[in-house]
Amino acid sequence: MSVVLPGELIQAQHKNLKLGPGLQQYVDLQGRTSTVVTRAGTLEQNAKGNKSWVEGNSRRYVPAAQEPVVGIVAARQGEGWRVDIGSAHQASLDGLAFEGASRRNRPNLKVNSLVYARVSLAHKDMEPELECFDAQTRKAEGFGELKGGFLVRCSLKMSRNLLDPNYFLLPLLGSRFPLDAAVGMNGRVWLSTKEVKHTIATARCIEAADPDGGGMDQIAVKKFISTLD
Amino acid sequence: MSFTRPDGRGNEDKRPLHIIYERLDRVDGSARFGFGDTKALASVSGPIEVRLAAEQPSKATFDVTVRPLSSLPGTESKALATSLRGLLSPSLILSRNPRTLLQLVVQSLTPSPIESYPPSLAAACINASSLALLNAGSIPMTGVVCAAGVALFRSTTEEDIPALVLDPSESESREAVGCGCFAFLFRTEIAGSQPLPTNDTPGARLVWTNWHVKDGTSDDGELARAQALGLAGAETIWRAIKQSVPQMDNLPPPPLPSRSTAGELGIITQSDEVSDQDMNDAKIEI
Amino acid sequence: MALQTQTGTSTDLNAQIFQRLHPRAYLERFIKEDIRPDGREATEWRDLSVHVGSISTANGSALVRLGDTTVICGVKAEIAEPDLERPKEGFLVPNIDLPALCGPRFKPGPPSEEAQVLSDRLASTITAAGVLPLSALCIHPERAVWVLYVDATCINYDGNVFDAALIAMVAALKNTTLPTATFNEETGRTMCSRKLRKPLPLECLPVSYTFGVFDGTTVLADPAAFEEPLLDTSISIVLDEGGALLSAGQLGIADKDTMSMCVSAAKERLETYGREIYAFLE
Numbered sequence: 001m002s003v004v005l006p007g008e009l010i011q012a013q014h015k016n017l018k019l020g021p022g023l024q025q026y027v028d029l030q031g032r033t034s035t036v037v038t039r040a041g042t043l044e045q046n047a048k049g050n051k052s053w054v055e056g057n058s059r060r061y062v063p064a065a066q067e068p069v070v071g072i073v074a075a076r077q078g079e080g081w082r083v084d085i086g087s088a089h090q091a092s093l094d095g096l097a098f099e100g101a102s103r104r105n106r107p108n109l110k111v112n113s114l115v116y117a118r119v120s121l122a123h124k125d126m127e128p129e130l131e132c133f134d135a136q137t138r139k140a141e142g143f144g145e146l147k148g149g150f151l152v153r154c155s156l157k158m159s160r161n162l163l164d165p166n167y168f169l170l171p172l173l174g175s176r177f178p179l180d181a182a183v184g185m186n187g188r189v190w191l192s193t194k195e196v197k198h199t200i201a202t203a204r205c206i207e208a209a210d211p212d213g214g215g216m217d218q219i220a221v222k223k224f225i226s227t228l229d
Numbered sequence: 230m231s232f233t234r235p236d237g238r239g240n241e242d243k244r245p246l247h248i249i250y251e252r253l254d255r256v257d258g259s260a261r262f263g264f265g266d267t268k269a270l271a272s273v274s275g276p277i278e279v280r281l282a283a284e285q286p287s288k289a290t291f292d293v294t295v296r297p298l299s300s301l302p303g304t305e306s307k308a309l310a311t312s313l314r315g316l317l318s319p320s321l322i323l324s325r326n327p328r329t330l331l332q333l334v335v336q337s338l339t340p341s342p343i344e345s346y347p348p349s350l351a352a353a354c355i356n357a358s359s360l361a362l363l364n365a366g367s368i369p370m371t372g373v374v375c376a377a378g379v380a381l382f383r384s385t386t387e388e389d390i391p392a393l394v395l396d397p398s399e400s401e402s403r404e405a406v407g408c409g410c411f412a413f414l415f416r417t418e419i420a421g422s423q424p425l426p427t428n429d430t431p432g433a434r435l436v437w438t439n440w441h442v443k444d445g446t447s448d449d450g451e452l453a454r455a456q457a458l459g460l461a462g463a464e465t466i467w468r469a470i471k472q473s474v475p476q477m478d479n480l481p482p483p484p485l486p487s488r489s490t491a492g493e494l495g496i497i498t499q500s501d502e503v504s505d506q507d508m509n510d511a512k513i514e515i
Numbered sequence: 516m517a518l519q520t521q522t523g524t525s526t527d528l529n530a531q532i533f534q535r536l537h538p539r540a541y542l543e544r545f546i547k548e549d550i551r552p553d554g555r556e557a558t559e560w561r562d563l564s565v566h567v568g569s570i571s572t573a574n575g576s577a578l579v580r581l582g583d584t585t586v587i588c589g590v591k592a593e594i595a596e597p598d599l600e601r602p603k604e605g606f607l608v609p610n611i612d613l614p615a616l617c618g619p620r621f622k623p624g625p626p627s628e629e630a631q632v633l634s635d636r637l638a639s640t641i642t643a644a645g646v647l648p649l650s651a652l653c654i655h656p657e658r659a660v661w662v663l664y665v666d667a668t669c670i671n672y673d674g675n676v677f678d679a680a681l682i683a684m685v686a687a688l689k690n691t692t693l694p695t696a697t698f699n700e701e702t703g704r705t706m707c708s709r710k711l712r713k714p715l716p717l718e719c720l721p722v723s724y725t726f727g728v729f730d731g732t733t734v735l736a737d738p739a740a741f742e743e744p745l746l747d748t749s750i751s752i753v754l755d756e757g758g759a760l761l762s763a764g765q766l767g768i769a770d771k772d773t774m775s776m777c778v779s780a781a782k783e784r785l786e787t788y789g790r791e792i793y794a795f796l797e
Binding site: 312316 | 628631759766774
Binding site for chain 2: 213
C-alpha cells in the first residue's frame, strides 16, 4: 500500500480500528482522536479493514508478550536462568516454567544452551519474562531446550515471514532434506539437519531471502539451491 | 538581484541529493546522505544495554558522537553532537524504552576546517542521522527532522537586496557574509496551533537555528527570509526521504555465484560481494 | 479550627522540599501567576555589572556578574609563529572552564562536555562577529604574531553563563593592552617595549541575549539555574552595538514568531541597557 513516514496522519476509516505496530493514537484537548505513524514503512490493512499497521523491517528486537523467541542461556539466577533474547535487557526464565516441572523435577539448562520460549511478560519498566509452555494448553508444544543444531540470525521481517505457514522457504527446503527448525520472532532461527551441508544450505538460503540482504524470491532461491550441495 | 553562483546553480537550487542505506553489519540502522560532494554517514543502534551510570528510569538515554573526516574530534564535534542530541530528541519517543541506550554515531565524509562544521555539512549530518533512525525502525518516532544550509551574500556595489542561496558549498560558505543551518521537525501537530501542511508534507517546526552574519543589518526580515529558504530546502529533502523508504528492503538480488571446484558449498566470493555494492547504490536525483 | 499558622521556617522548608521533589510543578505554579521563582517577570533581566582590570598580571581582564552568575575572564598574550597558510594572522583562543567550585553539579576533572560546548559556542560567536581582526595581531609577517588566550572561568553558576561569558570575554579584550613589539630580523627575536602599550583595535562589541521557552508557550528571558533544565527550548540572539543581528541560535522546538519575538525583545533590551555595557573607564 502507501509508504508512510513517522509524523504523518492517517485517516481512521473503521469505527473499531485496531492499531498494530507503527501506529499511535493521540487524543487532543478537545477530545478528538488522531492516528499518527511512528515508524517508516508501508501502511497495511487486513481484508476486513479493522486492523491497521505499518510494515517495516528492523534488526533490534523489542520484547512483546506472547511472542515465541529463541534465547541463549546467559547465567543461573536463583531458581531460574537469565536468558539473552537479543533485547536491551536480558529475560528471566523461571525453573518451574516448563511442562511438568516441580520443585524436585526441574530441567537442567547449562549456560550457553539454547531455549525456545514464549515471552510471558513484556513491560517497558520491567525486564521480560519467559515461559516454556503454551499459554492455553500449559503443555510444551515445542518450547523447551533446543539440543544440538545451529543458530542463524536474520532480520525481524524475515523471522515473521518464516513463521508464516504460507511462506515458501522452509517447506521448499524441507522437501529436499529432513529439516528441524525453530523460528524466534527475535530474529533468530535454530536449525537442525542430519548433514552439515544441509544446515549450511538452509542458512545461506535464509540469508539470501532475507529482505535486509537482498530479498530473493522463490524462483531465485530455487536456482540458488541448485548451485549448492 | 542577479547573483551568479560559482557552479551556475540558481539561488534556490540544491546540489543533487544522495540517499544510500548502507546496511552496516554491526548496527541496527545506517545511512549515508549527501548534498553533492558534502556527505555524511550515520549509524544507529538501539535500544541496547546501557551502563548503569547513564541509565535513566523513565526514558532511553540518547547518546550522539560526531567524528570529523580527519584528525581527532575536538570541541566543534562535541558541540555538533550536543546540538544533534537536542534537535533530534523531539522527534523520538524515548519514553517507550526506559533504561536503555540509543546510540547514534555520525561520521563526516567531507573534509572540513578544524574550527567548525560548514552549514551544509552540518545539514548532511542531521539528514543522515534522520535516515539512520528511520532505517533502524526500533525506536518509535514522532516525526522526521530535515535540515538545509543557507548562505547570505551582500553586494558591495549597489543597494540591492542581499542574495540568499540554498545549500552553499564549502567555498561559498567561506566567502559569504553570513551563513547558517536550519533544521525542521516534520510532524502533524496534535494539539494547539497547527502549522499548516503544505501540499504533501506534514507541518514543519523549527528545531535548530545556527545563523551567523559578519556585518549584520537591522533588517529583521533577513533572518525570516533565510529561515523560509531553509524550510523550502528541508521540504524537498523530506519528500526525497519518503521516496527512498522502499529502498530499505528488497534490493535486486545478488548475482548467482558460478559453480567452482573449491566452492562446493556455494561460498560467495569477495568479488561478487563487491559488485553487489554497486547495485546497492541507488541514487535519487531531485 | 484550622491549623495554627506554621512558623516561617516551616513553610520555607515545605516550599524547598516541593521545589526539590517536583521542580516542574513548582515552576508551573509560578508561571501561572505571571511571575518567576526569583520574583522577576517573564521578560525581565537580572542586574548586570562589569568590572575590568582587576587582574594586574594579565594583559586584560574583566569580572562580570549577571544576577548571581559570576564569570571572570583574563587575557594573556604570547608570541608565536603564524600558520603557514595564514602568515599575517595572529591567533585568538577563547576558552571557558566550569570548575567544581561554581556549583554543586560540577565535578572536578577534565572539562565537561558542557564546558567544551560552551567554549565552542563562544569561540564561534566571537570569530563570526569579527570582534578582532586577526591581522591586527601580526608583529612581523611569517615570523612573529601575537596569540591571545582569552580564558574565562565561571566562579558561580546561576544560569545563563553564555551571556555573562561573552560580555566578560569582550570586555576583557577591550581592556587588553599589548606592548609595542618589534621583530629583529638578525637575531630572529621579538623585543617588547616596557612602557609603550596599545589597546586592541576591536571592530565589534557583541552582546548576547538568551531566552528559554517553558512548556512550549512561555518565553523567559535570562534563565536562572533552576529554570534552565526545565526549558524545552533555548534561544540566543547576539546583537552588536548598533542593534544589528550578528547571530541567532536556537535549540528545541520553536515557532517562527517566537524567534522574531526574541529578536525584538533583545533589541529592546539593547536600547534600554545594552549601550553602556562596554563603556567603562580604561
